[in-house]
Each structure stands twice: as C-alpha cells, then as structure tokens.
Amino acid sequence: MRVKTEEKREAILAAASDVFLEAGFEGASMAEIAARIGGSKGTLYGYFSSxxxxxxxxxxxxxxxxxxxxxxxxxxxxxxxxxxxxxxxxxxxxxxxxxxxxxxxxxxxxxxxxxxxxxxxxxxxxxxxxxxxxxxxxxxxxxxxxxxxxxxxxxxxxxxxxxxxxxxxxxxxxxxxxxxxxxxxxxxxxxxxxxxxxxxxxxxxxxxxxx
The missing domain is CATH 1.10.357.10 (Tetracycline Repressor, domain 2)
Structure with missing residues (x-):
C-alpha cells in the first residue's frame, strides 16, 4: 500500500504545472507528468482521480x-x-x-x-x-x-x-x-x-x- 505524502503531492503539482504550461490542458498527458517525477501513472491517480x-x-x-x-x-x-x-x-x-x-x-x-x-x-x-x-x-x-x-x-x-x-x-x-x-x-x-x-x-x- 502506497503512503501519500505532502512532499510527493507538491512534486506532482510542480511537474504538472510545467507540463500544462508547455502543452496546455489537452496536450498534456498523465504519462508525461509521471515521467517528470520519476513515477508511474498509478502514483498520480493515487493522489488525483483524473x-x-x-x-x-x-x-x-x-x-x-x-x-x-x-x-x-x-x-x-x-x-x-x-x-x-x-x-x-x-x-x-x-x-x-x-x-x-x-x-x-x-x-x-x-x-x-x-x-x-x-x-x-x-x-x-x-x-x-x-x-x-x-x-x-x-x-x-x-x-x-x-x-x-x-x-x-x-x-x-x-x-x-x-x-x-x-x-x-x-x-x-x-x-x-x-x-x-x-x-x-x-x-x-x-x-x-x-x-x-x-x-x-x-x-x-x-x-x-x-x-
């Protein structure tokens, strides 16, 4: 069972901010955001449902x-x-x-x-x-x-x-x-x-x- 941490959440938000700014909402992908933090899409969905x-x-x-x-x-x-x-x-x-x-x-x-x-x-x-x-x-x-x-x-x-x-x-x-x-x-x-x-x-x- 993965343990959620505020540090990880902040890291996800920081990476996502960069990706959304670069690609826009439609062009951004959860896979790219996950790659930026060195994790998986499963990790992202553990914090954010979509x-x-x-x-x-x-x-x-x-x-x-x-x-x-x-x-x-x-x-x-x-x-x-x-x-x-x-x-x-x-x-x-x-x-x-x-x-x-x-x-x-x-x-x-x-x-x-x-x-x-x-x-x-x-x-x-x-x-x-x-x-x-x-x-x-x-x-x-x-x-x-x-x-x-x-x-x-x-x-x-x-x-x-x-x-x-x-x-x-x-x-x-x-x-x-x-x-x-x-x-x-x-x-x-x-x-x-x-x-x-x-x-x-x-x-x-x-x-x-x-x-």
Missing part, C-alpha cells in the same frame, strides 16, 4: 500562493478604502493578466463543455475569492463607507469592471500584454465607476454620524 482534477489543483495552488496575501490585507483595518481597493485591484490583475493565467482560463473555458472542470475551477478559485471580497465590502457597508446593498453582487460587479479592459482583451487575443501602468489606470477607472454606484457622499456620512 487529469481534470490535477489541472484544477495546479491552478488552485498557483492562485492560492498569489492571492492569500492579497486577500489577507482585506482583513486588516482600513483607513483609506479607495487606496486599499486600488492596491487590491492592481495585485489581482497583475496575476490574472499573466500569460500563464490567461492560458489557464482559456483551457478551462475550452474544456467546460466536455467535463465539470469549469465547475471545479470555479468552486476552488473564483467563488472563494468572490466570497472574501464580498465579506470585505459588506464590512465597509456596515461602516457606512459604501451604500447598503447586496455585497456579493457588488463584488461581482467590481470584478467585472476590473477585468473588462484588461483580462477580456487578453482572453480574446486583442492584446498580448497589459503593462503595469495600464493596469494601474484600469483599476483607477474601474473604481471610479464602482464608487459612483456604491460610495456614500461625504456629507451624508457626516450627517449619519451626527444623528
């Missing part, structure tokens, strides 16, 4: 490394909401606009019609991120910095605003790269629209505090 499960695990691990510190910053006390969301948006987009991230999303979309990979990817990644962002926005609503509304809807709308001028053109191949200055500008413009819809006017905030 190539889809392994692919999602690889993507989730990469996103976790990038996003954990970013979302952790939302759990801290915030003095300047706009500055906090500007930094958050820039960090998120810098990762989402990487060629590897765009390739991953394209692969997920391409395979979603043939398997449940899209659902798995969403449950482990974007859904969790949206929940964390929604919780942060709800806290800001409770502090009367944002208008009281559906925090999850607000989170989805903010995400859409952030991606419409960055991730979307990259996904469609309209652009090959988005520079950091452009990301910074895109976030600022997205937040302008977001705050137009959700920010509480300064005068109204003072009035409520004095009541």
């Amino acid at each position: 190539k889809e499960e392994l692919f999602v695990a690889v993507m989730h691990e990469e996103a976790r490394k990038q996003f954990e510190p970013v979302f952790a910053s939302l759990n801290k006390a915030v003095e300047d909401l706009e500055k906090t969301l500007q930094t958050f948006g820039e960090k998120v987009l810098e990762f989402l606009c990487l060629p590897s991230s765009i390739q991953t999303r394209r692969a997920v979309l391409a395979e979603s019609g043939r398997s449940d990979i899209g659902k798995r990817f969403h449950e482990l990644g974007p859904k969790v991120g949206m929940q964390q962002l929604a919780a942060f926005l709800e806290k800001q609503m409770d502090l009367q910095r944002l208008k009281k509304s559906d925090p999850m809807l607000a989170a989805h709308q903010l995400a859409a605003l952030l991606e419409c001028e960055t991730v979307v053109p990259l996904m469609l191949g309209l652009e090959e790269t988005i520079s950091k200055p452009r990301i910074k500008l895109a976030v600022r413009l997205a937040l302008t629209t977001f705050f137009d819809a959700y920010a509480i006017p300064t005068g109204s905030q003072k009035k409520k505090k004095g009541e």
Whole structure:
C-alpha cells in the first residue's frame, strides 16, 4: 500500500504545472507528468482521480500562493478604502493578466463543455475569492463607507469592471500584454465607476454620524 505524502503531492503539482504550461490542458498527458517525477501513472491517480482534477489543483495552488496575501490585507483595518481597493485591484490583475493565467482560463473555458472542470475551477478559485471580497465590502457597508446593498453582487460587479479592459482583451487575443501602468489606470477607472454606484457622499456620512 502506497503512503501519500505532502512532499510527493507538491512534486506532482510542480511537474504538472510545467507540463500544462508547455502543452496546455489537452496536450498534456498523465504519462508525461509521471515521467517528470520519476513515477508511474498509478502514483498520480493515487493522489488525483483524473487529469481534470490535477489541472484544477495546479491552478488552485498557483492562485492560492498569489492571492492569500492579497486577500489577507482585506482583513486588516482600513483607513483609506479607495487606496486599499486600488492596491487590491492592481495585485489581482497583475496575476490574472499573466500569460500563464490567461492560458489557464482559456483551457478551462475550452474544456467546460466536455467535463465539470469549469465547475471545479470555479468552486476552488473564483467563488472563494468572490466570497472574501464580498465579506470585505459588506464590512465597509456596515461602516457606512459604501451604500447598503447586496455585497456579493457588488463584488461581482467590481470584478467585472476590473477585468473588462484588461483580462477580456487578453482572453480574446486583442492584446498580448497589459503593462503595469495600464493596469494601474484600469483599476483607477474601474473604481471610479464602482464608487459612483456604491460610495456614500461625504456629507451624508457626516450627517449619519451626527444623528
């Protein structure tokens, strides 16, 4: 009986990440991944039941490394909401606009019609991120910095605003790269629209505090 270890799992994820990046989801094979770690396909299936499960695990691990510190910053006390969301948006987009991230999303979309990979990817990644962002926005609503509304809807709308001028053109191949200055500008413009819809006017905030 083989004993599963975290070290072996990490080795599989590292090898799989390289293979998926080189060959894409469709071109990658469990045999090639197994060869990279000096094992057998049986070893891989002992940790992951399918190539889809392994692919999602690889993507989730990469996103976790990038996003954990970013979302952790939302759990801290915030003095300047706009500055906090500007930094958050820039960090998120810098990762989402990487060629590897765009390739991953394209692969997920391409395979979603043939398997449940899209659902798995969403449950482990974007859904969790949206929940964390929604919780942060709800806290800001409770502090009367944002208008009281559906925090999850607000989170989805903010995400859409952030991606419409960055991730979307990259996904469609309209652009090959988005520079950091452009990301910074895109976030600022997205937040302008977001705050137009959700920010509480300064005068109204003072009035409520004095009541």
